[in-house]
Amino acid sequence: xxxxxxxxxxxxxxxxxxxxxxxxxxxxxxxxxxxxxxxxxxxxxxxxxxxxxxxxxxxxxxxxxxxxxxxxxxxxxxxxxxxxxxxxxxxxxxxxxxxxxxxxxxxxxxxxxxxxxxxxxxxxxxxxxxxxxxxxxxxxxxxxxxxxxxxxxxxxxxxxxxxxxxxxxxxxxxxxxxxxxxxxxxxxxxxxxxxxxxxxxxxxxxxxxxxxxxxxxxxxxxxxxxxxxxxxxxxxxxxxxxxxxxxxxxxxxxxxxxxxxxxxxxxxxxxxxxxxxxxxxxxxxxxxxxxxxxxxxxxxxxxxxxxxxxxxxxxxxxxxxxxxxxxxxxxxxxxxxxxxxxxxxxxxxxxxxxxxxxxxxxxxxxxxxxxxxxxxxxxxx
Amino acid sequence: xxxxxxxxxxxxxxxxxxxxxxxxxxxxxxxxxxxxxxxxxxxxxxxxxxxxxxxxxxxxxxxxxxxxxxxxxxxxxxxxxxxxxxxxxxxxxxxxxxxxxxxxxxxxxxxxxxxxxxxxxxxxxxxxxxxxxxxxxxxxxxxxxxxxxxxxxxxxxxxxxxxxxxxxxxxxxxxxxxxxxxxxxxxxxxxxxxxxxxxxxxxxxxxxxxxxxxxxxxxxxxxxxxxxxxxxxxxxxxxxxxxxxxxxxxxxxxxxxxxxxxxxxxxxxxxxxxxxxxxxxxxxxxxxxxxxxxxxxxxxxxxxxxxxxxxxxxxxxxxxxxxxxxxxxxxxxxxxxxxxxxxxxxxxxxxxxxxxxxxxxxxxxxxxxxxxxxxxxxxxxxxxxxxxxxxxxxxxxxxxxxxxxxxxxxxxxxxxxxxxxxxxxxxxxxxxxxxxxxxxxxxxxxxxxxxxxxxxxxxxxxxxxxxxxxxxxxxxxxxxxxxxxxxxxxxxxxxxxxxxxxxxxxxxxxxxxxxxxxxxxxxxxxxxxxxxxxxxxxxxxxxxxxxxxxxxxxxxxxxxxxxxxxxxxxxxxxxxxxxxxxxxxxxxxxxxxxxxxxxxxxxxxx
Numbered sequence: 001x002x003x004x005x006x007x008x009x010x011x012x013x014x015x016x017x018x019x020x021x022x023x024x025x026x027x028x029x030x031x032x033x034x035x036x037x038x039x040x041x042x043x044x045x046x047x048x049x050x051x052x053x054x055x056x057x058x059x060x061x062x063x064x065x066x067x068x069x070x071x072x073x074x075x076x077x078x079x080x081x082x083x084x085x086x087x088x089x090x091x092x093x094x095x096x097x098x099x100x101x102x103x104x105x106x107x108x109x110x111x112x113x114x115x116x117x118x119x120x121x122x123x124x125x126x127x128x129x130x131x132x133x134x135x136x137x138x139x140x141x142x143x144x145x146x147x148x149x150x151x152x153x154x155x156x157x158x159x160x161x162x163x164x165x166x167x168x169x170x171x172x173x174x175x176x177x178x179x180x181x182x183x184x185x186x187x188x189x190x191x192x193x194x195x196x197x198x199x200x201x202x203x204x205x206x207x208x209x210x211x212x213x214x215x216x217x218x219x220x221x222x223x224x225x226x227x228x229x230x231x232x233x234x235x236x237x238x239x240x241x242x243x244x245x246x247x248x249x250x251x252x253x254x255x256x257x258x259x260x261x262x263x264x265x266x267x268x269x270x271x272x273x274x275x276x277x278x279x280x281x282x283x284x285x286x287x288x289x290x291x292x293x294x295x296x297x298x299x300x301x302x303x304x305x306x307x308x309x310x311x312x313x314x315x316x317x318x319x320x321x322x323x324x325x326x327x328x329x330x331x332x333x334x335x336x337x338x339x340x341x342x343x344x345x346x347x348x349x350x351x352x353x354x355x356x357x358x359x360x361x362x363x364x365x366x367x368x369x370x371x372x373x374x375x376x377x378x379x380x381x
Numbered sequence: 382x383x384x385x386x387x388x389x390x391x392x393x394x395x396x397x398x399x400x401x402x403x404x405x406x407x408x409x410x411x412x413x414x415x416x417x418x419x420x421x422x423x424x425x426x427x428x429x430x431x432x433x434x435x436x437x438x439x440x441x442x443x444x445x446x447x448x449x450x451x452x453x454x455x456x457x458x459x460x461x462x463x464x465x466x467x468x469x470x471x472x473x474x475x476x477x478x479x480x481x482x483x484x485x486x487x488x489x490x491x492x493x494x495x496x497x498x499x500x501x502x503x504x505x506x507x508x509x510x511x512x513x514x515x516x517x518x519x520x521x522x523x524x525x526x527x528x529x530x531x532x533x534x535x536x537x538x539x540x541x542x543x544x545x546x547x548x549x550x551x552x553x554x555x556x557x558x559x560x561x562x563x564x565x566x567x568x569x570x571x572x573x574x575x576x577x578x579x580x581x582x583x584x585x586x587x588x589x590x591x592x593x594x595x596x597x598x599x600x601x602x603x604x605x606x607x608x609x610x611x612x613x614x615x616x617x618x619x620x621x622x623x624x625x626x627x628x629x630x631x632x633x634x635x636x637x638x639x640x641x642x643x644x645x646x647x648x649x650x651x652x653x654x655x656x657x658x659x660x661x662x663x664x665x666x667x668x669x670x671x672x673x674x675x676x677x678x679x680x681x682x683x684x685x686x687x688x689x690x691x692x693x694x695x696x697x698x699x700x701x702x703x704x705x706x707x708x709x710x711x712x713x714x715x716x717x718x719x720x721x722x723x724x725x726x727x728x729x730x731x732x733x734x735x736x737x738x739x740x741x742x743x744x745x746x747x748x749x750x751x752x753x754x755x756x757x758x759x760x761x762x763x764x765x766x767x768x769x770x771x772x773x774x775x776x777x778x779x780x781x782x783x784x785x786x787x788x789x790x791x792x793x794x795x796x797x798x799x800x801x802x803x804x805x806x807x808x809x810x811x812x813x814x815x816x817x818x819x820x821x822x823x824x825x826x827x828x829x830x831x832x833x834x835x836x837x838x839x840x841x842x843x844x845x846x847x848x849x850x851x852x853x854x855x856x857x858x859x860x861x862x863x864x865x866x867x868x869x870x871x872x873x874x875x876x877x878x879x880x881x882x883x884x885x886x887x888x889x890x891x892x893x894x895x896x897x898x899x900x901x902x903x904x905x906x907x908x909x910x911x912x913x914x915x916x917x918x919x920x921x922x923x924x925x926x927x928x929x930x931x932x933x934x935x936x937x938x939x940x941x942x943x944x945x946x947x948x949x950x951x952x953x954x955x956x957x958x959x960x961x962x963x964x965x966x967x968x969x970x971x972x973x974x975x976x977x978x979x980x981x982x983x984x985x986x987x
Contacts, residue, residue, distance in 0.1 A: 014945055199938065220910075224935035244938060260945045274945045281948055302948060312947065315954060350912060369912060372937040375957040 008062035011277075012259045013088060015047060015066070016270030017073035018288050021108060025141035026172075028203035030272035030286045031071040042292040043270075044080040048087040050269050050296055055091035057277065058267065063094045065256035065266075068102040068122070074109035078116055085120045099124055099163075099255040104152065106144035111155035118159045124254075125156050126165040126196075131172065132183040139173040141207070146186075153190055163252060165194035170230065171223035172200045173216060180226050181233065188237040193252040197230050198245050199223055227368050242321050244367050261316045263309065279304055306333065311378050314341060318374065323361025343377045388574075388641040390456055392567045393598060394514075395463040395478055397502035398488035399495075399856060403518040407488055407550040407559070408462060412629055414556045415448040415460070444584070445596055445643055447626045452564050460563055461626075461643035463583065463598075470732030472860065473679050474584075476505055477659045480675060481583040481598035481643065484512040484567030486559065487538075491517050491525035491547070495533050495823070497797040497856035503538050514562050515542045521549035537823055572640030577669040578602030578610075580638075580646075580662040585653050587707035591622075593650035594632070596643075597662060600673060603639035609665040610648065613672040617655050618665050619648035653710045679711050681729025682790070682861065683736055683756045683840055684773040686717060686883065687743070688725030690750035690963070690974040695724045701747035702726060705739060712739060717774065721883040721967045722752055727774055730756075733840050752965075752974050755886050758836045761788040761864050775885040778871040781922055788864040789835050789889075793818075796830040796847065798855035803828055805850040813838035814889060833862060835889070872897055874904065875918040879968030884980070897927040900980060907976035910934035915970055 019035040020027075035043075066088060076084070088094060101124040102117060114125070129149045131137050137145060156164055166187055170180050187195065200217065202208045208215055218226065231241055239247035243261060246254065259266050268275045272286035284291060285299040304312065310333055317324045329337040337360060338344060344360060347353040352366035352373055362370055398404040448460040465478040479485065485506040489499055506513050515534045517527055527547050534542040546558035580597035587593050604610070604624055611618045625634040626644045638644040650656060658679075661672035689698045702714050713729040730736040736756060743749050760772040763785040772778050794815075798806055803820070810817070810832045818831035834843075839859070847855050870893050874884040884904075888896050897919035904917045908931045919927035939950055964971040 199936070201939075220934075220936040221932075227936075260947065266945055268945055272946075274948065276945065276947065283946070283948070300948060312951070315951065316947065347912075352912065367938070369934055369937045371939050371954065371957060372912065372934060375954050375961060378954060378958065380951075380955045380958055 008060055008093065010264065011058055011061035011063045011092075012065040012067065012256050012264065012266035013063050013092065014256075014266055014268040014270075014273055014275075015051075015068050015073075015084065015088075016071070016268065016273040017068060017076055018043075018071040018271050019075045020070065020072050020105075021075065022141070022143050025139075025207040026200055026202065028206045028209075029071075030288070032288055035288070039289070039292055040076065041080065043288065044076065044084060046292050046294055046296075047084050047270060049294065051084070051087040051091050053296070054267050054269060058092055061093070061265075063088075063092045064098045065259060066094065066098060066100040067256040070103050072105045072108050073102050074104040074113060074117070078113055081117060082120055085117075085122070089121070101126055101165075101254070101256055103128065105142075106148035106152040109152065109155075111158065114152075114155050114161070115159035118161060123161070124163040124165070125161045126167065126194075126254075127152060127156070127192075128167045129187065130167060130169045131175070131179075132186045133175070133179050136172055136174050136179065136183075140169070150190075153192075163194070164192045165196060165254065166190075166192045168195060168197045168230075169200055170197060170226040171218050175218055175226075177222065177225060177229065181229060184230060184233050188234070188239075194246070194248045194254060195234060195239055196246050197227075197234075199227065224368055228364075231364070240321070241367075244319050244370060258320075261320050263313055263316055276304075309333075310340060311380070314378060315374055318360070318362060318370065321361060323359045325359050326355075327358065341377050347373050347377070387459075388572070388639075389569050391459045391461065391570055391641045392484065392563050393461045393463065393482045393570055393641075393643055394484040394486060394563055394567050395465050395482045396486045396488055397465060397475075397479075397506060398518075399490070399493070399498040399502075402488050402490040402493065402496075402499070403550045404464075404488050407486070407516065407518060407548070408464060410548075410550050410553055410556045411448060411460075411462060411559065412446065413553070414560060415450050445627050446629055447643070450560050450564065453561070458564050460560070463643065470730075470735045472505075473677065474658050475502070476509065476675070477581065478583045479505055479509040479511060480659075480673075481581050482509070482511055483570055484514060484563065486563070487513050487515045487534075487540075488518050489515060489530055489534060491519045491527050491530050492522050494526070494530055494827075495537055495797070497795055497829075497858040500538070500797070500829075501795065501858040503540075512567050513538075513540050514559075514566050515540060515545040516559055516562075517542075517545060517547040518550050520547050521552050521554060533824065570641030572599065572601045574601075574603050574639040574641075576601040576640070577667050578604055578662070578664045579669045579673055580604065581673050582656055582658055582660045582662060584658060585656040585710075587653055591647045593647070593653055593656050595646045595648075595650070595656045595662070596627070597638070597646060598643050599638050599640050601640050601669070602664070603637050604646070604662075604664070605637045606634075610646070610662050611665040611668060612655060612657075613661040613663055613669070614657060614676055614678075615655070615660075619650055622647045622649060653708060654706075657710055679731065681711065681713055681731060681759075682836065683730045683732055683758060684727060685730070685736060685756040686719060686722070686725050686754035686774070687714075687728050687740070688719065688722040688752045688754075688883075690752055692723045694749060697747065698726065698743070698749055698751075701743050701749060702728070704747075705742060709739075711735065719754075719776075719883045721881045721965065722754075725752075729773065750974065752883075752977055754883050756840050757886060758790055758840060760790075760869060760887060762786070763788075772887070775871055775887050776882050778885075778887055781870070786866050787869045789837060789867040789869060790864050791816075791833050791862045792836050792839065792859040793862045794832045794834050794839070794857060794859040796832070796855055796857050797823065797827060798830065798851050799827055800825075802851040802855060803830065806830065806847065806855060809843075809846055809850055810834060813843060814891070834859070835867070836861070837887070837889075870921045872900075873920045874900065875916075875920060876904070876908070876967050876970045877913075877915050878918075880920075881967045883977075893921060894926055901927040901929040903980045905929040905931055907980055908970065908972055909976070911970060913969075 018031040020031045020033050023033045100122045102122045103126045105128045132146050134145055234247045238249055241247050242253050265277050267277055271284055271288045271291040274283040280303055282298040282301040326337050344353055348355055354361055354363050396404045445463045450458045450460050452458055463478050463481055465475045487503055517530050520527055531542040546555055546562055548555040579600040581600055582595055582597055584596040585593050606621050606624050608621045609618055610621055623634050624638045624644055624646050625632050632645055659676040663669045689695055706712050711731050714726040717727040718724055757775055762779055763769050764783055765785045814835050816833040821829045823829055847857055868890040869887050870890050871887050872893055873880050901917050901919050910931055912934055914933045915931040917929040918925050964973055
């Protein structure tokens, strides 16, 4: 039987909740600490209005991934969370098997809260653990300890979440290879379905960025060793790397995040939220108050023409383990991949990129220097 | 007033001093006191025209100005103040400027006493037969020791200083004493206004409207506008458009210039290369029998390759060098190509300061980003075939089996230092292959050291090392000596097995190993990690004498993107790509221009 959903185009929905208990020392994302109740309420109201408006654009689309990102989305009062989810369901055609993810941080959501959002329809939880080491968590400026995480994880399982992702970080202050291994081991023991492991990047406008030389981090070699260790030990535990920083049990890849890498459409709603829709990339201003006041104008807008789409495809798909499929590329763009991006040959020769006759993909050596290689391969106009 | 009467009331003098002893400030005060410049109009230190000179506190090019002074005897005097460059690179120009004078004010800092350049300048003035008038400056400072300095001047230089002016150029105290001393002690110029014309060129500069403006001191004869003149060194003739004198605010025309006067000539001259400092100007119709003594064409002593950081700016660099050359006959350049750096120029300079000045002017006034190779002196090599060649570029250095004897230039250096630093400075000179000549006690606290030093040992960082080992108290002066046989080798560097020509240099055999190791280490620090391991090798001929390795890059990856912000990721990659465009490809290795410079600069260590 052919359903409506099969006929419709697929869409992802991203909803940004920019509130946190405290800002972490490395964080330069759009979020405020201790947003007052009134602002949160107005912000939530704006999200609802905006969802209604955007829904008109999304006619003819079926939404099969929804993602609540932050900030810390679970800081939203449960009533507001319900209202926003309701606005999603009532305005968009959300498929029955849609992946609906909510990010959370330990010690921000009670067992009851988690159980309620599970009932609302959220079926995937992404928990920001970062490290199992108390000293490292403190050094990052996280508000939680290991026990907080363990409680949240167990509460989530009890609430019925059978699809949980855990975020880890490496290359962070006070971390050693041993402590990172320990974090991985303790995480794997809990058997989450998905693990993300990100290398700390020091951004300018953060407390870390301002610390300059006083911030002592594992050096590039140590960070590379940690990455290698991470890939190896997660593989042993049954998690395969499907994207540079993302690891999953079979079939548990993040469908929403895959959209980004596969160049599929998504609408982002909320301050600083980005969209890729109708051949354009656009975003809301990061001004949270403005969004709460109902100012929804896009702050950046870029048409993605064929040339740009080709470049994006290299940049994004090469992040995936499967890489770029040569036949698909040629049939989509009418030019062989190795003709359009001829520089890639150099990196096949050097062993950083592999070509198996079908797909171009980074080798283990290539992944961790992918930015360098991409900047060589890509030609920006 | 007859010409003879006028001559009686002219005084031609210059001010000489060690750097920072207040020469320019004193010049300002003299201008002010003679009302050539109203105080409110006065930009501080008017004689130093270029920004660079102001910043460095030194005078690079000579300038001259006429002051009018009413003396106690009721007569009006014309005082021509001829400024001199204050650095050893410009010694020849200094000597020509002094030859244009009849007297010199020797400024000595009352807190510092006599320094190396004080002595060197005093000797130059004595050589030029000048009447020396000592002036003790900075007497307003609490640490001023006026009597001690008077004593030193008499003892060390041997000229009376009992009644010499003691002033504060900064506050203007006793400035009139200086003017009085100039009139009373500096002799009036001699010279016959009716003899065949002889003018000494002591400076010239290019003006886009007037052509070259030539500064001269008329020694004999009289020059009128409209006369046809001849340069005695090269025989080139010009028709004089204007003659006149230099006021504080510009040129003032006169009908003529005659013996004893200091003034300018314009004659639609296109290049300062035709009006060399020290040359004699005479009349084409009635030439002098022989030129004034002492002319020599200045030769560059230091050579370096100058390349645009952005290869596309090669044409701009050439235009800029040509413009600078209009005003700087000592600057020479010719195109050269480097495998590593592309198209550029091999440039010759009078010395390291001259080189730095040119570099800074190219960067500041012409907005160019440059890569400059290590400075090199000129070596001479007797080939086995009997021919002698001059080498100004290490790339052209013959191979060991072609060389019979190699020669390098040495300098005669004089260092004045407080006694407590003598040991450290002797170690320094020894380390720089110095040959000790003698040591003289100036007084109980200070000595004068004489060394012969290879020029290539002092062109990099010798002056800085000297200052750091003497807490800034030692001073240096040197003059170029002879070429001496030397065991020289050419040191090459290889990145990833490929030789980088721009990094090669010539060094004494004994120094090769340490220098090779140091540069290899510096290369290692400054070459960013590449996708592959990069071996760095230093070699003499085919023999590797030092080795380092830049490990392969392992981490260059973008962190996660939140909320699907692909645009930001793209921008980061684009920025990275932009950054790469500025990189220089040295064989298969990418190096930023900054890193390249960091390797070439050796002055931060020793």
